[in-house]
Amino acid sequence: MLATIKPLTSRKQEILEAAQALFSRKGYTDASMRDLAEALGIEPASLYSHFKSKEDILWEIAIRCAKAFNDGQEPIFSASLTPEIKLRNMIDRHIELMIDNINASAIFFREWHHLSKERHDDYAQMIIDYEQRFVQVIEEGMKAGVFKASVRPKFITSALLASINWMHKWYRPEGSMTISDIQQHMHLLLLDGLQS
Amino acid sequence: MLATIKPLTSRKQEILEAAQALFSRKGYTDASMRDLAEALGIEPASLYSHFKSKEDILWEIAIRCAKAFNDGQEPIFSASLTPEIKLRNMIDRHIELMIDNINASAIFFREWHHLSKERHDDYAQMIIDYEQRFVQVIEEGMKAGVFKASVRPKFITSALLASINWMHKWYRPEGSMTISDIQQHMHLLLLDGLQS
């Protein structure tokens, strides 16, 4: 259901990358087209040779990010694995995708509500679809008896992704935690439980 | 370190409550003084008889909310309890505080970055102090051997609070989950681990 994603001129790519960083840091509304132009060293009006509107920039970032997350998760979801291994792999993959798309990811789950009605509704569905894969694996695990029978899969998915998505607030590539450290800690907290 | 909180006229209280709901729903920047006035059935200019600026409204909401969370957590933190019981109680209390302050809570951990420099820095410290209580209890639990020795307390605190704070996105008083349901699910996910 994802819209077709066209190849980009390098200028368009530059604009999108600057916009991702800016929208992520300041938020969509507080990041102005003037800010964006300044970050690129051009005049604001020049942006409109590449994108029809500010919202079009947000949309382009949003669908590319949704595609990255969906495509990245696809092989794991389609693989023939036990539910507990599959969920573990999906968490690991989600963390890797967060890190690979750290600026865009803020748009994936925070800034997309600024999209206009129709796009907003389409996008909400993409996010529901993404989350639904987690819900489904948890349900499989419950049936198989590897996850506790008392859980509500939707609640768990929400809480689990909220934990990981919060990474965009604190993650720094130069920080003390490697991807692997983060993945192990998330397993520990979200799968194995904190108590020894 | 919290600023003094003055008693309010009922009109001020009305404005703060409408502003909380509005800031929570639309975000600080996208919620205009015109929106706020309309929600209250008055003209925008009238708001300035009660608050000097839009930011003063945000600040008033922010410090009241910080105080609610700090005061609410204080008796549990000061109590003489084992670390695992204390952490459990702090999680429960944090959930109760989220529900009691569901609109203001969005400001407590999302909208406060719109505060001006000095207030922003003061507020950041309040949030660090709040989180530090969780870090401290987790450290105690590690020393006592009831929490796994391999955890990073700051990471766990961040991920744990992110999970709970995400409630402001989905929690509805009329929804199917009671406070107690939510608390039990958070224990299960965050303390006991998902795997059976």
Added chain:
DNA sequence: GTCTATAGAGAGATAGAC
């Protein structure tokens, strides 16, 4: 494709009557 210049809308805030 980038520029200068500016239109047009909406923001926060103030002055002053009542």
Added chain:
DNA sequence: GTCTATCTCTCTATAGAC
């Protein structure tokens, strides 16, 4: 304390020269 009227600023976006 609330109103009408309005100031000033900044925003997104467009027109048209180069």
